Amino acid sequence: MRVKRETKPILHRQKCAACNYYTLYQALPAGDQATDTCTHCGHQVTLAWDDGIKAAIKNTERMLKDLEEIYPELKALKAPGDHIRLE
Numbered sequence: 001m002r003v004k005r006e007t008k009p010i011l012h013r014q015k016c017a018a019c020n021y022y023t024l025y026q027a028l029p030a031g032d033q034a035t036d037t038c039t040h041c042g043h044q045v046t047l048a049w050d051d052g053i054k055a056a057i058k059n060t061e062r063m064l065k066d067l068e069e070i071y072p073e074l075k076a077l078k079a080p081g082d083h084i085r086l087e
């Protein structure tokens with residue numbers, strides 16, 4: 001029996017290496033890989049979609065959750081295209 005693949009896009013927050021904003025990224029898993037796209041500038045990276053990367057995404061979310069206490073602006077990152085710059 002085949003394991004059901006995740007195909008739903010996953011929105012997650014991270015600092016974009018291309019535009020340097022904190023933005024929402026959309027990861028679109030396809031088999032063992034995922035295309036991760038910055039919803040602000042369109043920068044695209046291909047990720048190996050494994051447990052390691054999923055854990056990394058969760059860790060980043062946890063880190064940003066903590067950062068919200070210092071930078072409440074991070075809470076505003078909700079819809080694709082949202083972006084903020086932190087000092």
Ligand SMILES: [Zn+2]
Binds near residue numbers: 017023039
């Ligand atoms: Zn970007």
